[in-house]
Amino acid sequence: MSRQDTDDRKSTDDRKSTDGPLQNGQRPGSERAQGGIDGEALVEIDGLTKIYDPGGADVLAVDGLDLDIGHNEFVCLLGPSGCGKSTVLECIAGYLGPTEGEVRVDGERVRDPDPSRGVVFQENRLFPWKTIGENARFGPQMRSAVDDDRIEELLGDTGLDGFEDAYPHELSGGMQQRAELVRLLANDPDIMLMDEPFSGLDAMTKELMQEMLLDIWEEESRTVLFITHDVEEAIFLADRVVVMTARPGEVKEVIDVDLERPREFDMVTTEEFTSYKERAIDLIHDEAERAMAQAEGQ
């Protein structure tokens, strides 16, 4: 993949973003689901607008966001803190209802949380009162469909065998995140929604976790929406990086990352990777400044 190709793509994306999501009258769908391997989009977000109402003062968190995520696509949502990234994820998960617009998954409007849409939280949310084994079994157990071999396999793959009877607090941060990943995978979701899952880990552990996540993703063919404010992480992981503006959150630009797979960690030093990174940093820098000004203004 040459530098020229990516630049071409950039111009298409620029055009799309200047169209503006609200003026974009055409029905979204197959055209924008460019990264989808199967063509049809799994997740369709149309004009998603979310207004929070903390004590009377309306806060516009997300303003008319359009985004499609294809089957088996790995999409990273990149944006400065407080830009509404998590709000988007919470709307897809079904925790929040949009103020305007809608989110469809598999053609159906999202209303409630559902086991087909699994979530990994920023701070690990393993149940502290359950052992690692009990946590891993939780999803299947709710449906009385525990497959012990599958749980064993997942724990083994993530280096957690032997820790089944340990409680989460007895494990390191990296192991806790792996256990949370196991809990999610044991439930076999169609899409994995991950909200800055590795942001609390040290740099080394973070790298290892990213590689493990990619291994799992490549092996099991799943759809992932991964939220991060770490530019390098976004490019390393994603098929497409969706750069968001500062609040109110909109899509600023979409970067298609055509780095070869499987990805290895030494890739981050290549020229190709660096050029993606420069572009993303340029895009996000202004937004980060705006976000900071907003935070200071409060």
Next chain:
Amino acid sequence: MNTRTFGLDHRRIRGREVPLPPRWMRRTLSIAGFLFLWWWAQAAGVPYFQFELFPGPIETLTALVGVEAAGEGAGVVIPGTGMAVTGYLAGEAVLAGEQSIYFHAFFSAFRVASGVVVASLLAIPLGLLVGTSRRWEDYLYPALESLRAIPPVAWVPVSILLFPTFQLAGVSFTTAVIFVVFIGAFFPILVNTVEGVQDIDTEYRRAAESLGADAQQVFRHVVFPAALPSILTGVTLGIGLGWITVVAAEIVGGNYGIGYLTFQAYRLLQTDTVAVGMITIGALGYVSSAIVLWAANRTMPWNEIEVNQ
């Protein structure tokens, strides 16, 4: 000055490091120091206070336990020595009555236990309801909050009027005292249960829902276990308050029990028995809280609760 370096305790006196006595010794000194102060205040007298009316530590301890030549009646005879263990701990009758201190202690403990058990059975489900449902919180909490403002001891007169006394196997049971204990234990358990439920991080609920749990499963697997440390903290606090209230209620309305014993001893000017009663209440309160804490921490290997009373 006392410095702590790598677990070694020492202090510096004029540039030289002098080791501190080991920890158990310091802790024993704490008790010994207290007993000495008590003895000294009583023996030497302190201006303003009428310490001469109060027994010293030695009289109190001999009232609790002593060894005498086995004579007529009192004491537990040690075989082959001609000696006998005497004192209240050996089962000697108190207040010139027939009952031993164990009888009174059992009575108080029974009242505390039944009051706390009934309080738990009501306050925990109620707290879970109020904590999970905004609607029920609106219906129930204002009334409960205003009742909570009344100190439990202030319920004593009303409860003596309201509750009957039973005669059972020649012993009269005053249910009023149990009710006062119930009031004392109920509110800390209720408040801690409500707070325990309301303080649960939303993301735990969300995680469970996204894993496929329905409302009932969320309650069973998330809400209840997440609130459990707080609930058991409430129960432990409830027991502490139970001991406070049982003493107050027994002074006014009990025919038996450590509170009754202590106050009767005061009326009869048996001051060593007063001191013994105080020590017994303290010990029973401490032991029962410790038992509940131990049981609570065994039930919840993921969470250690500590309660400062």
